[in-house]
Amino acid sequence: QVQLVQSGAEVKKPGASVKVSCKASGYSFxxxxxxxxxxxxxxxxEWLGWIITGKENTKYSQKFLGRVSISxxxxxxxxxxxxxxxxxxxxxxxxxxxxxxxxxxFFDSWGQGTLVTVSS
Amino acid sequence: xxxxxxxxxxxxxxxxxxxxINCKSSQSVLSSSNNRNYLAWYQxxxxxxxxxxxYWASIREYGVPDRFSGSGxxxxxxxxxxxxxxxxxxxYYCQQYYDSPLTFGPGTKVQIK
Numbered sequence: 508q509v510q511l512v513q514s515g516a517e518v519k520k521p522g523a524s525v526k527v528s529c530k531a532s533g534y535s536f537x538x539x540x541x542x543x544x545x546x547x548x549x550x551x552x553e554w555l556g557w558i559i560t561g562k563e564n565t566k567y568s569q570k571f572l573g574r575v576s577i578s579x580x581x582x583x584x585x586x587x588x589x590x591x592x593x594x595x596x597x598x599x600x601x602x603x604x605x606x607x608x609x610x611x612x613f614f615d616s617w618g619q620g621t622l623v624t625v626s627s
Numbered sequence: 628x629x630x631x632x633x634x635x636x637x638x639x640x641x642x643x644x645x646x647x648i649n650c651k652s653s654q655s656v657l658s659s660s661n662n663r664n665y666l667a668w669y670q671x672x673x674x675x676x677x678x679x680x681x682y683w684a685s686i687r688e689y690g691v692p693d694r695f696s697g698s699g700x701x702x703x704x705x706x707x708x709x710x711x712x713x714x715x716x717x718x719y720y721c722q723q724y725y726d727s728p729l730t731f732g733p734g735t736k737v738q739i740k
């Protein structure tokens with residue numbers, strides 16, 4: 508079955524960077540986009556971007572351009588999210604999510620989430 | 628960006644009763660090329676990631692109970708839980724995938740009365 512397993516919680520200081528990983532299994536990793544979505548405490552969901560590792564193709568939300576980088580390692584079925592110049596407002600649970608079949612961007616499997624806390 | 632709104636913010640429904648959640652998009656998410664609505668619904672239980680319930684506004688994901696149904700077109704959509712069960716207590720989100728950036732509604736919390 509499809510599984511997405513994310514790296515553990517992080518605590519960072521303002522201005523620092525964080526890199527979160529997502530290990531996929533149970534499907535052909537290079538054929539489906541992996542998206543990153545975050546959820547601040549008590550808030551809704553916010554999309555950051557996606558990667559299709561098999562096509563070396565990425566797309567980012569304009570809001571995060573210049574601060575976000577999504578990368579992947581097809582040989583290891585890993586996707587990464589790196590967010591730089593962290594602010595307290597970036598404190599959130601960060602989820603990776605698998606694109607549903609058919610390439611249209613909605614999400615049929617999610618990782619367990621990685622809590623990133625930004626605090627001085 | 629397409630802004631998604633939901634109503635109500637929360638609702639309390641008795642077991643076995645109907646729950647209705649509304650979602651509105653700031654512009655149409657209906658494609659004229661295929662006559663499909665680019666709208667999905669997710670359920671998020673406390674401490675868990677979201678779970679896909681509905682896509683194309685009305686197609687249930689495999690394994691989702693048939694008490695969950697989606698309807699609507701253009702800018703106005705509804706998620707209905709026909710007979711609420713205890714395990715349906717959760718926050719429900721709509722998401723448009725018509726245009727980038729992908730955007731979600733603010734969520735509707737469903738509680739058991």
